[in-house]
Ligand code: KG4
């Protein structure tokens with residue numbers, strides 16, 4: 001089965017072709033990602049209208065490259081999949097409409113994929129993982145703990161009640177004058193900082209649910225920073241280190257709780273899977289390893305290029321759905337919000 005996948009929900013314009021064997025074996029034939037970070041950097045964040053226009057400009061060329069690199073023609077496709085949400089609606093419309101056009105012209109099935117489902121199913125492409133497993137998804141737009149029980153069977157165990165973790169990193173970076181995207185900048189600054197200098201709150205610590213909250217912590221950083229004007233380089237490093245330490249503690253606590261809830265309902269998970277840009281953070285990665293060890297399961301992190309937004313994950317989710325006969329019609333709607 002050969003599937004083309006299209007991703008346009010945020011600021012990456014991406015297309016990929018994957019092959020799926022009847023036994024569930026997956027192979028990536030091409031995976032082209034064009035990040036728009038430079039287009040948005042001077043605004044300090046993603047500007048939806050700019051993103052949508054850039055997707056219009058870029059997508060056809062990206063699809064062309066993905067098909068050429070895979071060395072196949074549209075007639076050979078078993079289906080075309082597009083992320084139909086959740087995301088910035090202008091971009092979602094561009095990707096889904098393009099997929100519909102390809103499906104119609106080449107008379108091939110359409111799969112309207114939930115972007116979060118695609119993140120959730122990626123470790124079955126990279127690591128042949130069996131169900132059930134526990135997904136920790138932490139990006140600029142999402143923070144979720146999900147029990148992945150089967151294709152189409154996702155039970156959300158926890159989510160953020162306010163900001164996403166990546167969003168909190170980005171906002172803290174912005175208030176400290178660090179460039180966008182802020183996560184890597186904060187991590188770098190934290191390396192030279194004293195994590196014990198500021199006693200920031202550990203949000204939700206000890207709560208019996210597995211939800212996250214970041215906005216109180218973000219405000220605490222803002223308050224502390226406003227007392228230190230003008231900010232010296234060392235202040236920035238110490239604020240970043242103290243903030244990151246609070247995020248680590250909170251994440252470890254919330255994930256332990258999520259894994260406890262998982263075990264109560266589904267037994268020991270096949271793995272704890274981390275995805276999303278935040279999983280690129282080395283300190284968070286080692287915190288996740290400890291959490292997985294303590295829960296008696298293994299930690300899987302798909303390679304960074306497949307953890308962040310890409311077309312291969314959409315193509316793979318499309319293939320998993322196609323294999324079960326789950327296709328969509330031309331009525332499939334783009335969705336800004338779409339819970340798993
Ligand atoms: O998954 P992703 O590439 O895109 C989406 O948001 O969909 O995630 C990007 C987010 C940004 O908020 C970025 O600041 C954060 O992931 N991020 C990090 C690190 N690298 C990226 N956060 C903390 N530490 C990092 N090293």
Ligand code: ZN
Nearest residue numbers: 119139308309
């Ligand atoms: Zn994503």
